[in-house]
Amino acid sequence: MYDAVIIGTGPAGLSTAINLKLYQKSFVWFGAKNYSDKVEKSEKIANYPGLGLISGADLNARFDAHMKEMELEITDKKVTNVMPMDDRLMVLADNEVYETKTLLLATGVMTAKSYEGEEELLGRGVSYCATCDGFLYKGKTIAVFCGAERYEREVDYLADLAEKVYLSAGYRDCRVDRPNVEKIGPIKGIKGGMKVEEIELHQGETIPVDGVFILRNAVAPGTLVPGLATEGPHITVDRMQKTNIPGVFAAGDCTGRPYQITKAVGEGNVAAHAMIEYLAETK
Amino acid sequence: MYDAVIIGTGPAGLSTAINLKLYQKSFVWFGAKNYSDKVEKSEKIANYPGLGLISGADLNARFDAHMKEMELEITDKKVTNVMPMDDRLMVLADNEVYETKTLLLATGVMTAKSYEGEEELLGRGVSYCATCDGFLYKGKTIAVFCGAERYEREVDYLADLAEKVYLSAGYRDCRVDRPNVEKIGPIKGIKGGMKVEEIELHQGETIPVDGVFILRNAVAPGTLVPGLATEGPHITVDRMQKTNIPGVFAAGDCTGRPYQITKAVGEGNVAAHAMIEYLAETK
Structure with a gap:
């Protein structure tokens, strides 16, 4: 101890x-x-x-x-x-x-506010830790918010596991470049009931996902x-x-x-x- | 203002x-x-x-x-x-x-405690400021506690005015050297009623004074x-x-x-x- x-x-x-x-x-x-x-x-x-x-x-x-x-x-x-x-x-x-x-x-x-739905769905599809929970999303579709360059290796790790990753970066010149990673704009909220179901973007567009990783400082x-x-x-x-x-x-x-x-x-x-x-x- | x-x-x-x-x-x-x-x-x-x-x-x-x-x-x-x-x-x-x-x-x-009687007799013979109250003791007998070298010029100023100064220094090698200044040991307390009457030293000795200046940081x-x-x-x-x-x-x-x-x-x-x-x- x-x-x-x-x-x-x-x-x-x-x-x-x-x-x-x-x-x-x-x-x-x-x-x-x-x-x-x-x-x-x-x-x-x-x-x-x-x-x-x-x-x-x-x-x-x-x-x-x-x-x-x-x-x-x-x-x-x-x-x-x-x-x-x-x-x-x-x-x-x-x-x-x-x-x-x-x-x-x-x-x-x-400096950033939490996403709508973030606290409610924490542990039910929302995670702050790629190495902790990544294995749960093998072959699945996830969204990732990457808040700083130092989390890019976690995004890479998630891209190794998931079939499809929607990536929202909180800074310029995010260097993640993988065939199964699609870059998206800012996330507005996370929706779901017992589990995460989809993310909503600021344009009102929604994307169905199995999980959301929020990697911020x-x-x-x-x-x-x-x-x-x-x-x-x-x-x-x-x-x-x-x-x-x-x-x-x-x-x-x-x-x-x-x-x-x-x-x-x-x-x-x-x-x-x-x-x-x-x-x-x-x- | x-x-x-x-x-x-x-x-x-x-x-x-x-x-x-x-x-x-x-x-x-x-x-x-x-x-x-x-x-x-x-x-x-x-x-x-x-x-x-x-x-x-x-x-x-x-x-x-x-x-x-x-x-x-x-x-x-x-x-x-x-x-x-x-x-x-x-x-x-x-x-x-x-x-x-x-x-x-x-x-x-x-770091030092107040002297016994200090707060009670403040403004009635006890002063913290030579240049403020020194003139009140022209030709009189006073005790001075000098807590740091930077106050030696205030002691000099008081020695110019008072007839007799009993000086207790709170540090080594006090450089004040004047014919009417007598160095004494640590002061234990200040006594008096309406006005300061005497100081008491740690050996129990008392010295009659008209005022006490306490010069400390x-x-x-x-x-x-x-x-x-x-x-x-x-x-x-x-x-x-x-x-x-x-x-x-x-x-x-x-x-x-x-x-x-x-x-x-x-x-x-x-x-x-x-x-x-x-x-x-x-x-």
């Missing part, structure tokens, strides 16, 4: 990881190896104290150097579910279970952790970054505005100290 | 100042020109994300460079009192009044701002760094643990955004 699991490799996750490492806690840090897209794409940042005017790419390079200096490791797996148990949390990442005493959610804020936090208290897209936390679930903490954009890198590192620091305190108290 | 007054030139104050400047707000920033002693004296800081392992002196140098790049100015005056009025706050600094719509308290946390926040909600040595704030007094915000060590630079800059950032929002709402 781990002392902690961190979900998210943006500034908040990094700040927590640095502190847990300094306190010699055992933990797994899930997220993209290239950190935060949002930081990387910031043209100029002027308000990170001590760094003057700096580009997002340069700041990310500094984060990377700090991570390497501290010998921190990122596990590039996607967490699809968290189950709070008595004295521990079960974290499901790419179909593997990780047991942990504490959890930090540093998942960023969803952030999953709505309430979907990830059942019972988690939220306010709109934000996780409710107290001044020590505690959520309503014992052992679960949150930091960064996912806890609310302002969406600022400096706020994120500050909250990551506070969360780490609160997690260390929690571990000491529950020992 | 200013948009804002910031008290404190540690990391939290700096973070707020940077953001207020970016938003082109008018403000006065009070504090020591050499920033935070606490940062300066940190041997090594490992958990300020993006900077790797860095000495406190180097981090302060980086803060200084950032400040200069943004053309921020520090006003080295000591704030002794804040009076909340209807729609504004009156801030008294070295006997000058500054009117402001918002105030950030980034005063650090008092942080004043208990509840003493500075009447009616401010506090919990022990900490100012009570919400997630947006708001205190119980409209227009008054707080950030950094003064709001509670963990006492961390990364937390302080994060809170300074959040406070700045909350202040900007407050200014927009009350316009």
Whole structure:
């Protein structure tokens, strides 16, 4: 069992990881190896104290150097579910279970809304994880939303299994090019009763499908952790970054505005100290 | 009238100042020109994300460079009192009044406790400000607590006025050397009825004095701002760094643990955004 699991490799996750490492806690840090897209794409940042005017790419390079200096490791797996148990949390990442005493959610804020029908049909044809559920759709017809380049290998994996894939990309220049993959425009909603039946596009067109894979950076936090208290897209936390679930903490954009890198590192620091305190108290 | 007054030139104050400047707000920033002693004296800081392992002196140098790049100015005056009025706050600094719509308290946390009798006798012989009240003690006998090197010039000023000064220094190698200044050990308490009558030392010895000047980095926040909600040595704030007094915000060590630079800059950032929002709402 781990002392902690961190979900998210943006500034908040990094700040927590640095502190847990300094306190010699055992933990797994899930997220993209290239950190935060949002930081990387910031043209100029002027308000990170001590760094003057700096580009997002340069700041990310500094984060990377700090991570390497501290010998921190990122596990590039996607967490699809968290189950709070008595004295521990079960974290499901790419179909593997990780047991942990504490959890930090540093998942960023969803810029896109959920699709109509997404939450209702989750687990009934809607999936967030290709490697978890792909095998269910062997020889079938599916729709896939690919939210970032880093998910293209998951689309490829799905294209290996499914007979037909309707692909909606959330960014330009999606490089997936397979004979059984047909590119479509933005998805408006997902329809079905007991199971997914079809997707609806913005033009009103509908396409019958057996399943829908939604591959995007952030999953709505309430979907990830059942019972988690939220306010709109934000996780409710107290001044020590505690959520309503014992052992679960949150930091960064996912806890609310302002969406600022400096706020994120500050909250990551506070969360780490609160997690260390929690571990000491529950020992 | 200013948009804002910031008290404190540690990391939290700096973070707020940077953001207020970016938003082109008018403000006065009070504090020591050499920033935070606490940062300066940190041997090594490992958990300020993006900077790797860095000495406190180097981090302060980086803060200084950032400040200069943004053309921020520090006003080295000591704030002794804040009076909340209807729609504004009156801030008294070295006997000058500054009117402001918002105030950030980034005063650090008092590491020393108040002296016995200090709060009771404040304004009745106990003073925090040499330049404000020194003239009252011309030709008299006073005790002075000097908490840091930066206050030595205030001690000199008091020695010019008073006949006799009993000096208790809170650090090593105090350089004040005047014929009418006698160095004493730590002060235990201040005694008196309507007015200060004597100080008591830890050995039980008492010395009759007419007044006591306490020159230290942080004043208990509840003493500075009447009616401010506090919990022990900490100012009570919400997630947006708001205190119980409209227009008054707080950030950094003064709001509670963990006492961390990364937390302080994060809170300074959040406070700045909350202040900007407050200014927009009350316009």
